Amino acid sequence: MNVLVCIKRVPDTGARFELTADAQEIDTRNMEYAISPHEECAVEEAIRLVEKHGGSATVLTLGSEAASEQIREALAKGVERGVLLETDGKEWDAGATAQAIVEAIRATPFDVILFGNECADAGNYQVGVRVAQQLGLPCVTGIKALEINGGMAQAKCEVAGGWEVYEVPMPAVFTVKEGINTPRHPSLRGIMAAKKKEIGRVKPTQPNVQLLKKRLKKPPERSGKVEILGQGKEAASAIVAKLKELGVIQ
């Protein structure tokens, strides 16, 4: 089985970030980067599929040379090959990214193509669906379980009170949600082996017509508030009054 997993280099989701003065980019000084969390699960799923069914896994990303750091991380976890669609670091919208991926893989038969459900920075939910549509492949989004049986794949999505279960013929595209598995940590042996694995590089041409970014806007930071409403039983009436004020009770 040949599995492709597509990832994106994103600012570490736990990091505090600031915007550049022109509000066009995130200020990347002193910033750590990581594989987007849903995609980290997609990488793990790709490795598990190969461990179970044989074959090989390939990891692909579109980005600047710096994104090879995230490819190496996936290689250190057990993915066999890496492909970097190398750009000059400028923003690529979801349509252009999907187009570049399709052109890079059109000639390569993959049985399963995995994406994260959405990336942690832009949260567009688009690239996986667009790739599937352009390749004419079935696509199941937001999956939390995946089983392969012969030429068919069964994917499950969690819904309120149960599961939606889809059976699709392969090859197929899936977008993976966090919770489908617990991603492994790279082992020392894996890290040393990753050094020797080759990363293929392709320079895609950026299309002229793209979504135009006007500016980025940082959302207001959430702030917590602690208010001591009283001590002992005297606090009870104050709590009731506060709950009414907040509309929790009538």
Added chain:
Amino acid sequence: MVDFTIPEEIQMICRGLRSFLEKEVRPLEEQYKRYLEDERARLQDDGSLVPEFKSVLNHVRRRSADLGYYGMHMPPEVGGGGVSRVGMFYALREVFHHGLGLNVVVLSGPEGPSPMLLQFNEPQREKYLRPLVRGEMTTCFALTEPEAGSDIKNLKTRAEKKGDHYILNGMKTFITNAADADFAQVFAVTDPKTYKEHGYMGVTAFLVERDTPGYQVGKINRSLIDDGSQAELIFENCKIPKENVIGQEGMGFYVAMSWLGIGRLNIAAWSVGLAQYLLERCVEYANLRTAFGKPIGKYQHIRGMLAESAAELYAAEQMLLHASWKMDQGESVVDESSMAKWYATNMLYRMADRAVQIHGGMGVMKELPIERIFRFARILRIVEGTDEIQKETIAKSLEL
């Protein structure tokens, strides 16, 4: 040409360690924080660790070993990763940048494999060394005695050769991991005449298994941080087969010296990681805590303390990097490891003192990890050679 670029694989190791610490170790720290916040909760009446906490430590050690991190400083032929000293500096800094929780067992310390044990023969490597690297066994380094610490010329422990074995008698104290070690590396005088004349010769290192008749764990040494790890070891007519000599008979002190330099660099690297952790906590707190209408980080006193800390941290890092690099080139770092150990542990002690001061009342409360690191920092100026021993080594290099 001087190149300070951190090799890609070292960066990846540090990111891997960070991932392991954040995603696997930190949730355990949260689950068992009752043991981490208060030393009294983790100790039994005799001063040893409660079994539950001990098993958590063992679990973290083994998980780290499964990932190949725990013994990665050892060569591949015994199951290690062959990571350089420069690599180990960055890895130790990363691990101790996490603070003082369960992370302390992620990379091996005195309880784990050391290059000194590469002198084991093949059957010993298979029986003891590889399981150490895999985190399945632990050991202890039993040199210190009540009247002999860094001054090795006053050892009382004796091993008398009787045919194909030795009879070991004596007592060791302040031995890290003595209570739990599966085997001890014990230093004993085997040639009293040579020992009396030369001081450094006539001492032999032995591998002594825990279940050897006459091997006894004495009292647990209570300490400033009460981590339950130091104890006495007592040997009464222990019969040690001659195959259990580590290295060459009579050359035990030289065997020990081969390990001391690395131990000193390790402690200096712990200090750098912990100082970095404290500096970040202090900056965060100084920006958050307001007094008299503005954050305390805007006051000259606080700014001065943190600026000095940052500069001293930077200096310690550079010393360690250079000493580690020199060791990787195969050069002697006796002087440099003493300088780095003395400077980095004292740098951490000053940083920890400032951290307590900056955090004020909270700095001495057990709700924050600051006071514990302050106590730990004090200990680091003693273990692996006191400040005075390090300075004595440095002074000797000046031909004083």
